[in-house]
Amino acid sequence: MSPGAILEVERVSKHFGGLSVVEDLTFSVRRGSRTALIGPNGAGKTTIFNLISGIFPVDAGSIRMNGADITHIPSRNRIRHGVARTFQNVRLMPHLSTLENVIVGQHSRSGGWRGVLHPVNLVPRNRWREEARAALADAGLADYARASVGSLPYGVQKRIEVVRALMAKPALLLLDEPAAGLNPVETVTLQLYLEKLAVTGGLTLLVVEHDMHFVGALCRDVVVLSFGKKIAEGSPDAIRQNRHVQEVYLGTPAAKPIAPAAPEKMEYRRAAYGA
């Protein structure tokens, strides 16, 4: 496969019951790129994220990160291979403060059981605490450090989630609909922030997003999915011109297919809440 790839998804399939959500999907993400994963509802975008981060096992195929096969390693160890993510519906820990949420993000770097005893909340000038504080300040969120996250505006929560993921010092950041639910100002703020991370931090971004303006502004590579299959990839402009993509999104003049409800979201919730 391509030598410049940081993430390689190869011939991955995933079924839920009789329903095939991802089918023989192959794509790769170039190191240092900002890549978008788009497609209509139910195309399998979030499922791909869940397969990459290890929430679900794949049925077939392989996932390689930095050349290392991570297909079968436990989800909690994948962050050590450089993959961190955010969630479609913000998932901060509601009973922790903003700063504590960000400190949780450092966990994979804290060094096993000895790291568990870092006195992060005991010593005012603790190194880890200061690092988390600086990261918040860097994202323009210093004022929220002590707030309980539940009370904060949605746009702020989304940015905190990004900061938390960054604390793992990932090489690849998976962003699941980062702009959803944000107002236009918040969207531009987020886009500039992510651009800065990618350009100055050397971070690779893989973004699931419906907002095509946001995708066009942020990403240079686009992968289009429909019903779990890749139907196109290329630059945002090329994708816009692509006949097949237009049909999938807008329907053919003859018959407009109705997108089915997304069954993977039900499965996802079940898995997430351990029921």
Place this chain on the structure above:
Amino acid sequence: MSGYFEGVLVLLAINIVFAYGAYLPLAAGQLNIGLAGFAAIGAYASAYLSNQFAVHPLIAMLLGAILSGLVALAVAVPVLRTRGIYLALATFALGQIIRAAILNLQFIGGAAGYPVTDYIRLPIVLGFAIGVVVLVSLLFGTRFGIAVRAVQDDERVADLMGVEVRGIQIAAFSLGAMIAGIGGGLYAHQFGYIEAQYFNVGLSITIVLYVILGGTQTMMGPLIGATIFTLLPELLRESASWRYVAFAAAVIVLMALRPQGLLTRGQLQRLFAWRHAHSPARDADGMAEHIA
């Protein structure tokens, strides 16, 4: 000091120790109503060691607590496979098993109870209580404390952040059992006589209530809860057995009006925010946030 006052103080100290034993698993989202069983292990093991082998009571109590923690560690994996109400039932069953086992072990008295010859004085009991409060508070000021609370809030996300969720849950469960074991050892050596009947599910539930009533969001919650609900029945002593009715009524009223417990994180934060705003030295907010 009057004997009565000393007796109340001993009870208070032991209940505070028990409350922190319940706090650890509760902070990780586990409702453990088998804690009396672990207290019993600590009580009987320490009593047996000091009676039979003349081990110093302090050492005996620590060894009893360690045994209690080891038993918890041994059963943690199967027990923690269950969640919510099922976990509560599993720990309930565990407490019953431990009690039934003790009733059948004749070398520690069986159903007749077990006298304890060594005696520890009030200052030692108080010292242990303070030690437990301080150690648990320090522990919750570390990354471990944040991880425990993160696991309670969202296991899945904690796992993806690299937190060893299973390990954290087992640690919280076993450390809680250890602390309950210390409480049991204190009880045994203070009262000089133990029987399996004392370590029943009623004790487990009372211990959990201390924490829930005091509030699970802060380190001070268990302390406040155990203190108020140990002293309340004493203040109502005049009314003889009606005091337990009053206690139960207080529990119902409090749960209805204030399900989050007496003390919440927000309250302490506001208190500290006020202190911050009014004090020239504005640094030590690490501590402030931890206590809050």
